[in-house]
Amino acid sequence: MIRLENVTKVFPGGSGPAVHQLSLDVAEGEIVVLVGPSGCGKTTTLKMINRLVEPTSGRITVAGEDIMAIPAHELRRRVGYVIQQIGLFPHRTIAENIATVPRLLGWERTRIDDRVGELIRLVDLEPGMRNRYPRELSGGQRQRAGVARALAADPPVMLMDEPFGAVDPIVRGRLQDELLDLQRRVHKTIVFVTHDIDEAIKLGDRVAILNIGGIVEQYAPPAVILRDPANAFVKAFLGSHRGIKRLSLIPVGEVPLEDGPMVDRSATARDARACMDRYGVDWFGILDGKELVGWAWASDLDGDSLAHIDPKPFEARVSLDASLREALDTIITSRTRVAPVFDGGRFVGTITAEGISRELAK
Amino acid sequence: MIAAPFFRWDWVFDHLGLIWEKVSEHLVLTGIALGVGFVISMALALIGLRFPRTYPPITWLTGVLYTIPSLALFAFLVPITGFTVLSAEIGLVSYTLLILIRNIVAGIQGVDPAVREAALGMGYGSRRLFLEIELPLALPVILAGVRIAAVTTIGLVTITALIGQGGVGFFILQGLNRFFNTEIVLGTALSVILAVAVDLVLVLVERLLTPWTAKRTAAS
Amino acid sequence: MDGQANRGLLMEFLGDLLQWFGENWSGETGWLARTGEHLRVSGAALIAAMAVALPLAGWLGHTGRGGLLAVSVINIGRALPSFGIIALALPFTIWLARSTPLIDSGLGFAPTFIALFLLALPPIFTNTYAGIRGVDADVVEAARGMGITERRLVLDVEMPIASPVILTGIRVTAVQVVATATLGALVGYGGYGRFIVDGLAIQDRLQLVAGAILVAVLSILTEIGFSALERFVVPAGISRRRRADVVPPVAV
Ligand SMILES: Nc1ncnc2c1ncn2[C@@H]1O[C@H](COP(=O)(O)OP(=O)(O)O)[C@@H](O)[C@H]1O
Numbered sequence: 001m002i003r004l005e006n007v008t009k010v011f012p013g014g015s016g017p018a019v020h021q022l023s024l025d026v027a028e029g030e031i032v033v034l035v036g037p038s039g040c041g042k043t044t045t046l047k048m049i050n051r052l053v054e055p056t057s058g059r060i061t062v063a064g065e066d067i068m069a070i071p072a073h074e075l076r077r078r079v080g081y082v083i084q085q086i087g088l089f090p091h092r093t094i095a096e097n098i099a100t101v102p103r104l105l106g107w108e109r110t111r112i113d114d115r116v117g118e119l120i121r122l123v124d125l126e127p128g129m130r131n132r133y134p135r136e137l138s139g140g141q142r143q144r145a146g147v148a149r150a151l152a153a154d155p156p157v158m159l160m161d162e163p164f165g166a167v168d169p170i171v172r173g174r175l176q177d178e179l180l181d182l183q184r185r186v187h188k189t190i191v192f193v194t195h196d197i198d199e200a201i202k203l204g205d206r207v208a209i210l211n212i213g214g215i216v217e218q219y220a221p222p223a224v225i226l227r228d229p230a231n232a233f234v235k236a237f238l239g240s241h242r243g244i245k246r247l248s249l250i251p252v253g254e255v256p257l258e259d260g261p262m263v264d265r266s267a268t269a270r271d272a273r274a275c276m277d278r279y280g281v282d283w284f285g286i287l288d289g290k291e292l293v294g295w296a297w298a299s300d301l302d303g304d305s306l307a308h309i310d311p312k313p314f315e316a317r318v319s320l321d322a323s324l325r326e327a328l329d330t331i332i333t334s335r336t337r338v339a340p341v342f343d344g345g346r347f348v349g350t351i352t353a354e355g356i357s358r359e360l361a362k
Numbered sequence: 363m364i365a366a367p368f369f370r371w372d373w374v375f376d377h378l379g380l381i382w383e384k385v386s387e388h389l390v391l392t393g394i395a396l397g398v399g400f401v402i403s404m405a406l407a408l409i410g411l412r413f414p415r416t417y418p419p420i421t422w423l424t425g426v427l428y429t430i431p432s433l434a435l436f437a438f439l440v441p442i443t444g445f446t447v448l449s450a451e452i453g454l455v456s457y458t459l460l461i462l463i464r465n466i467v468a469g470i471q472g473v474d475p476a477v478r479e480a481a482l483g484m485g486y487g488s489r490r491l492f493l494e495i496e497l498p499l500a501l502p503v504i505l506a507g508v509r510i511a512a513v514t515t516i517g518l519v520t521i522t523a524l525i526g527q528g529g530v531g532f533f534i535l536q537g538l539n540r541f542f543n544t545e546i547v548l549g550t551a552l553s554v555i556l557a558v559a560v561d562l563v564l565v566l567v568e569r570l571l572t573p574w575t576a577k578r579t580a581a582s
Numbered sequence: 583m584d585g586q587a588n589r590g591l592l593m594e595f596l597g598d599l600l601q602w603f604g605e606n607w608s609g610e611t612g613w614l615a616r617t618g619e620h621l622r623v624s625g626a627a628l629i630a631a632m633a634v635a636l637p638l639a640g641w642l643g644h645t646g647r648g649g650l651l652a653v654s655v656i657n658i659g660r661a662l663p664s665f666g667i668i669a670l671a672l673p674f675t676i677w678l679a680r681s682t683p684l685i686d687s688g689l690g691f692a693p694t695f696i697a698l699f700l701l702a703l704p705p706i707f708t709n710t711y712a713g714i715r716g717v718d719a720d721v722v723e724a725a726r727g728m729g730i731t732e733r734r735l736v737l738d739v740e741m742p743i744a745s746p747v748i749l750t751g752i753r754v755t756a757v758q759v760v761a762t763a764t765l766g767a768l769v770g771y772g773g774y775g776r777f778i779v780d781g782l783a784i785q786d787r788l789q790l791v792a793g794a795i796l797v798a799v800l801s802i803l804t805e806i807g808f809s810a811l812e813r814f815v816v817p818a819g820i821s822r823r824r825r826a827d828v829v830p831p832v833a834v
C-alpha cells in the first residue's frame with residue numbers, strides 16, 4: 001500500500017542526511033510502527049509520505065501511485081494525519097474540526113453531519129461533545145477527536161506521529177487499546193511513529209527499528225524482533241526486559257499445557273499422594289469429571305477417601321487467549337505456583353513458570 | 363471677586379448641537395485613521411511575514427514615525443497639505459501603524475505550529491490556511507492592537523485642533539484661548555469618555571468574533 | 583518642467599531653513615535657549631515621575647498587591663488626552679499661584695511640568711510593576727531561602743532582573759515627555775513648541791518646520807540615548823529581549 005524506495009532526505013544545513021536510503025513496504029491493512037531514538041528521522045520519514053517534507057531522492061508510492069505525481073493538497077486529503085500536539089483548531093467546535101477534510105472535499109452538508117455523528121460514536125466521544133470547543137475537552141478526549149478528524153474522509157492510509165505521547169500512561173494505555181479495537185473495524189493502513197518500544201510492540205503488526213540517520217536496523221513483526229534481535233543496536237534498544245516483553249506477545253494457547261497435580265474426586269488419598277510426589281508439590285487439584293472444582297493441601301488429607309475434603313476454589317485462572325505475561329503474573333501471585341487455564345468455561349490444563357521459561361528458551 | 367463656577371452645565375446644555383457635531387467629527391476622524399491604518403498595516407504585515415527580511419526595516423520605519431511627536435508631524439504637513447483633514451489623517455494614520463503591524467505579525471506568528479501543521483497535513487492551501495485558520499486565531503492579538511490604536515488615536519485627534527480639525531479638541535483649544543474652564547473640562551472628559559466607550563465596543567466585538575476564547579461552564 | 587520647478591522651490595526652502603537655524607540660535611528666544619527650556623521641563627517631570635512611580639510600583643509589584651490598579655493605570659493613561667491634561671493643568675496652577683505662595687505664576691513651567699509629570703506616571707508605573715511581577719518566582723524563593731531581607735530582595739534581586747522592562751518603560755516615557763513638552767507653548771511655556779505654535783498662529787512656515795525638525799530630532803535622540811543607556815545599565819546575563827513584550831504607550 002505504501003512503498004518507500006531508497007528515500008533520502010538531507011535538510012539544508014543539516015550535518016548529515018536525516019533519512020538515508022530508506023526502503024520500507026507497508027502492506028494494506030497493517031499497522032507498521034517506526035520506532036527509534038529521538039532525532040533518528042521518524043517524523044521526517046512520516047512527513048515525506050504526505051509531502052509535508054519533500055524527499056531529496058528516492059521514490060514513494062501510495063496505492064501504486066508516485067506521490068510526486070499527485071498534487072500535495074490532494075494527497076493530504078487522502079491520507080489521515082495525527083500528530084502528538086493534535087493541532088485541533090481552537091476556534092472550531094469538535095464537530096467542525098472533524099468535518100475539516102470533508103468540507104475541503106466539498107461534501108454535502110447532510111453527508112458531513114452524518115459522518116461527524118458516526119465518527120463521534122466510533123471514537124467513543126459523547127454526542128454532547130459535538131459543539132464544544134477543543135479547550136473544553138480533556139487530553140484524552142482531544143486525542144480521540146484528533147483521530148476522528150483524521151478518519152473523517154475515510155482515508156485508506158493513516159499517518160500517526162506519537163499521537164499518544166502527551167497523555168498520561170493510564171489514558172495512553174486505553175487509547176492504544178481503542179486504536180487496536182478501531183483498527184479491527186476500519187482496517188486502515190497505518191504508519192505509526194513512537195519512541196516507546198512497548199507501544200511499538202503492543203500496536204505494530206510489524207515494527208521498523210530506526211537508528212540515527214533514518215537507517216532501518218530491523219523490520220519485522222515484534223515477536224520476531226524480540227526473539228531474534230538483528231544486532232547489538234536493536235538489542236540495546238529493546239532494553240533489558242526483552243524476555244518479559246516477549247511474554248506479552250505470546251498467547252497461553254501456544255504453549256504446551258500440563259495436566260498438573262490433578263486427581264478425580266473419586267480417587268483415593270494414596271492416588272493423591274502419588275500425584276503430588278510426581279509433581280513435587282504439597283497440594284493437589286480436584287476434578288469432577290472434566291470440571292475443576294478446587295484444590296487442597298496435602299495436610300488436608302485425612303483417612304482414605306477425598307470425600308470429606310472441602311476444595312478451595314482456584315483464585316487465579318487464566319484464559320487460553322491471555323498472554324504469557326498475564327499467565328506469569330497469575331502464577332507468581334498464586335499460592336499454588338500454578339495457573340489453571342480455561343477455554344471459555346472449560347478447564348484445559350495448567351501452566352507453570354517452568355513451562356513459560358521453557359517456551360522462551362526455544 | 364465673584365467666584366465663577368468651575369464648570370458651567372448651562373453652557374453645556376446651550377451647546378448640545380455643537381457638542382454632538384464635534385463628537386461625530388471626532389469619531390469620523392478616528393474611524394478613518396483606524397480603517398486606513400489597518401489596511402496599510404495588514405499589507406505591510408503580510409509583506410513582513412512573507413519576506414522576513416523586510417520586517418525589521420518596516421518596524422524601524424514605523425517606529426521612527428511613532429517617535430516623531432505628533433505636533434511636529436502636523437507641523438511638517440501643514441506647509442504641504444494645509445489645515446486640512448488630510449494633514450490630520452496622515453499624522454493619525456502613521457501613529458497606528460507600529461502598534462497594528464506588530465500585533466498582526468505577533469498574532470499570526472503566535473498561531474500554534476501544531477495547528478498549522480495539522481491544517482497543512484489535511485490539505486489546506488496557503489491562502490485558505492491564512493484566511494480560515496491563521497487570521498481567526500490571531501484575532502484576539504490583532505484586536506488587542508486595534509483597541510490600543512483606537513484609544514491612542516482618540517487622544518491624538520484632540521491635538522489636530524491646532525491644525526483646524528480636532529473633534530472635541532476644539533473645546534480644549536477654545537477653552538485655553540478664552541480661559542474658559544468649562545470647555546477645557548468638557549473637551550477632555552469627552553475625549554476620555556469616547557476612548558472608554560470605543561474600547562468597550564471593541565471588547566464586545568472581540569467577544570462576538572472569538573466565541574472560542576470565552577469561558578464557558580461544562581454543559582450547555 | 584514642473585518637477586524641475588518643484589525641486590527649485592524645495593532647494594530654496596531648504597536654503598531658507600538653514601539660514602533660519604543660522605540666524606536664530608542665540609538669545610532668549612533662540613533655539614539654543616529653547617532647547618534648554620525643553621530639556622529642563624522634560625527632565626524635571628521625568629525625574630519627579632520616576633521618584634514617585636518606581637518605589638510605589640516596585641513595592642506593589644513585590645508584594646503582589648494592586649494588580650487591578652496596575653491594569654487600570656495603563657488604560658487610564660492611554661485614554662487621557664495629553665492636550666486636555668495640559669490645558670486642565672493651567673486653571674489649576676493659576677489657582678495655585680493666586681491662593682498659595684508656592685509658585686509665582688500659574689503660567690509656563692508649572693502647568694507644563696504638572697501635566698508632563700501626570701502623563702509620565704502610568705507608563706513608568708505599569709512597566710515597573712509588570713517587570714517585578716515577571717521575575718521568576720523560583721528566583722525570589724531561592725533568595726528568601728538564603729535569608730535576604732525584603733528590602734534587599736527588591737533592590738538587589740527583583741529590580742536588576744526586571745531592569746530591561748523598567749528601563750523600556752522609562753525610555754518610552756522619556757520620548758513621550760519630550761514630545762508632549764511641545765504642548766507647553768499652549769500654556770505659556772517656551773521650549774520647541776513655541777516655534778510650532780507661533781508658526782501655526784502667524785502662518786510662518788519656516789519657523790513651523792524648523793520647530794518640527796528640532797522636536798523630531800530631540801525625540802529620536804532621546805530614544806537613541808535611552809536605548810544606549812539600557813544596554814549599559816542592564817546586567818550582563820539578563821536578556822534585553824524581554825522588552826519586546828511591552829507595547830509602547832502613546833507618543834504625542
Ligand atoms: N525542518 C528541518 N530542518 C533541518 N533539520 C531538520 C528538520 N526537521 C528535522 N531535522 C533534523 O532531522 C533529524 C531527524 O529529525 P526527526 O525526523 O524530527 O526525528 P524524530 O522524529 O525521529 O525524533 C534531526 O537531526 C533533526 O534535527
Ligand SMILES: [Mg+2]
Nearest residue numbers: 039042043044
Ligand atoms: Mg518526531
